[in-house]
Amino acid sequence: MQMRGQQPDRKQLLAWINQVSFAVNEMTLYLDTHPDDEDALAFFREKLKMRQEALETYARMFGPLTIDTANDNMSCSFEWVQQPWPWEPSGKGGCR
Amino acid sequence: MNGSCGMGNMNSGCGRRMTEDRCAMHNRNDGCGMRNVNEGCNGRTGNNDCGMRDGNSGCGMRSSGRNCGSPVSECRRMCRQTGDLGDMPLDQLPLAMGYVPMQRFGRTFELGTGLEAGTIFPELHKPFCGKGGAGCR
Numbered sequence: 001m002q003m004r005g006q007q008p009d010r011k012q013l014l015a016w017i018n019q020v021s022f023a024v025n026e027m028t029l030y031l032d033t034h035p036d037d038e039d040a041l042a043f044f045r046e047k048l049k050m051r052q053e054a055l056e057t058y059a060r061m062f063g064p065l066t067i068d069t070a071n072d073n074m075s076c077s078f079e080w081v082q083q084p085w086p087w088e089p090s091g092k093g094g095c096r
Numbered sequence: 097m098n099g100s101c102g103m104g105n106m107n108s109g110c111g112r113r114m115t116e117d118r119c120a121m122h123n124r125n126d127g128c129g130m131r132n133v134n135e136g137c138n139g140r141t142g143n144n145d146c147g148m149r150d151g152n153s154g155c156g157m158r159s160s161g162r163n164c165g166s167p168v169s170e171c172r173r174m175c176r177q178t179g180d181l182g183d184m185p186l187d188q189l190p191l192a193m194g195y196v197p198m199q200r201f202g203r204t205f206e207l208g209t210g211l212e213a214g215t216i217f218p219e220l221h222k223p224f225c226g227k228g229g230a231g232c233r
Binding site: 020023026027030 | 204216217
């Protein structure tokens, strides 16, 4: 799934982040033993960029997943602590 | 498995990093790509007298005999001598060594499939289904 333009829902976006993050992780393993493989490096950089964009989109729409994107939303509050915890039901926006 | 293709990188004690890839992507089945079999770097299998572990035969770690010098540098020298064995068929490789084929970057799974499969590399997708690999689909 590629996130282009349309508004993804939270579950879709999270699934995409998991998928692209896994691909990034796989590429780090490959590049550990093939550090000069240019095709692999290009693929790695592409997926890394996609992952970063997805994380930033998520932070803007639903709050930051990690502290690295905690500054990317326009909220006046500290969204990091305002959003539902992962174990809270997400269907109704968590237990807030 | 590609037979003797793409073997390499055992690094038994030499720590040399394998970065160059002399085997083109399209030559997958022609016995190429093997490199740097560090024959003799393991003190127990080589005929060298400078094995890392074999402290009693000639000059191991504890013996700073003038004929052999440091076991590590000796090992590195032998690694360089052995060099790239990439074109050697499997049955001509030195015995008693383990060989791991080098992966090559090619097609990847669609990312959702990759996460479910546990790898984005189709050639590494080896699902366990309780029977032999060939029939495991």
